[in-house]
Amino acid sequence: MPYAFDHATFAAAAQQIDGVVHQTPMVRSPHLSEIAGVPVLLKAENLQTTGSFKLRGAFTRLSRLSDEEKQQGVVAASAGNHAQGVAFSAQRLGIPARIVMPEDAALPKVEATRRYGAEVVLSGPDVAAALTVAMADAERSGRTFIHPYDHEDVVAGQGTLGLEILDQVPDVGTILVPTGGGGLLAGVAAAVHSVRPEVAVVGVQAESAAAWPESLAVGHPVQLERLQTMADGIAVALPGEVPFGLIRDHVASVDTVSEELISHAMLLLAERAKLVVEPSGAAGVAALLEEPGIFEGPVVAILSGGNVDPLVLLRSIRHGMRAVRRYLKARVIVTDTPGSLAALLVELAATGANVIDITHSRTTTNLAVGEVAVTVDLETKGPEHCADVITHLRDRGYSAAEH
Structure with a gap:
């Protein structure tokens, strides 16, 4: 039968999945609320059965x-x-x-x-x-x-998440939705607007894998030639035909976020909310971090999945630490004499920074005879501490700079 994508469509899907898909928690985030200036809640779909929506x-x-x-x-x-x-x-x-x-x-x-x-x-x-x-x-x-996003039944099923959000946060003002092929964004937007058409539903893509902005601009799906993002869950080159019309008609905008902001969001969610999400699942929070004051509250950010490979999680957390200046890579020039490296380590210890890794090279260009370039990876306490480390080394006579 033809799809109307009205409230009855999504209510029927919700009844069909009842007992199999469970209602995931809605977690209040005081930290993000403070950043945004409005209440921010996290729809923890990363805790869904199978780990995603x-x-x-x-x-x-x-x-x-x-x-x-x-x-x-x-x-x-x-x-x-x-x-x-x-x-x-x-x-x-x-x-x-x-x-x-x-x-x-x-x-x-x-x-x-x-x-x-x-x-x-x-x-x-x-x-x-x-x-x-x-x-x-x-x-x-x-x-x-079974297409991952380009089918009416799939969109209807994903839209049940929108109905849940309305049940849990009836006065929601903005919903931030990680977006790849468009099934989740289309379903949530259409389901929410079947009850409350004034809610702003915003899609979020990784800027290096963002097919939707151009597609919406020209009026039809446009395939990207290249994708390069840690957020593999939303790395889709060609938007779906079925979601396209719903997104065009119901979505306020599709915004893009950098890899740095995605990793920052993952770090924040792990530290502040005690929630482990995959890179794609953190995209909505990344959008909030980029422009915290523009969204009408209460804001609900969908954490779309938590199936992250441990190695990817490790790299992402390190990337996030560097993005918020809690991870510093510094290049320091020392003399090529016994004891020079030990003396540098003593000075680094005096700053309170923790050495993660260290390499040195005698063949780097722009080095004088008798000089060694030492590159150190450091855990720090934030931007001010990073600056203090560089200043301390320079005050001790070292040629030091962020690398």
Whole structure:
């Protein structure tokens, strides 16, 4: 039947996923509220079953397949979150599932998908290649292809998150939504506006993987030629056709954020809210950090997922520490004599900075004979401490600068 994407559409999807998808917590953030000047709440979808919002759309889509389609099985492609959502849903509904994942997909995500009972096929360098393989598999095998965002049932399922937000924060003024292909943004915006059309729904993309601003400007989906972001969950080159009209009609804007702000947001969420999120899940908070005073409150930032590889988490936290000047890389010139490095370390200890790593080179250009360039990675206590470290070294006669 045709989709109206009205309140009844999303209410029906909410009823369909009841008992499988649970209502995730709404966490108040005093720290972000202070920054923004309005109440800020975090919709902790990173605590959802399978670790992300993707379960909502996946279960809605799979539960509406015909008996014949269910018996034939499904195939999907994903780097992680959609894979787990489809695998869990298929297991729950007794449907055979095959998931194509990129060859370099994070091991924890691959193993989680297998634990939910799906057959995992590793193929291709990225999600776009995996999608091609999965669609070809569907044509060949008769399995139903489950698109991660470009299907009416998927959008309806994701929209149930919008209804939850209205139940938990009835007076919400702005909702910040991490955005890739557009399924979540379209669903949340249409669902919320079916009840409260005055709420501002804002999409947020990584600036180095932002297909939506240009697509909306020209009036149709435009494919990006290149994606480069740590936020792989929202790194989508081509916006969806199904979400496009809903986003055009219901979304206030689609903003972009830098990698530095994403990592800063991840660090803040871990430290202040005690919530571990993946880079894509922190995009909404990153937008709030960039322009804290422009959003009408109360603000709800959706934390769309928490399936982060530990190595990615480590790199992101370090990146975030550097973004807020709690991590300093300094280049110091010392004489090439015994004891010079030890003397430098004594001076660094006097500043209270903690040495994480240290390298030195005698072959760097612009060095005089008898000089060594020492590069030190330091944990610091913030911007003022970084400046104090450099000043202290210069006061002791060293040529020192941030590197």
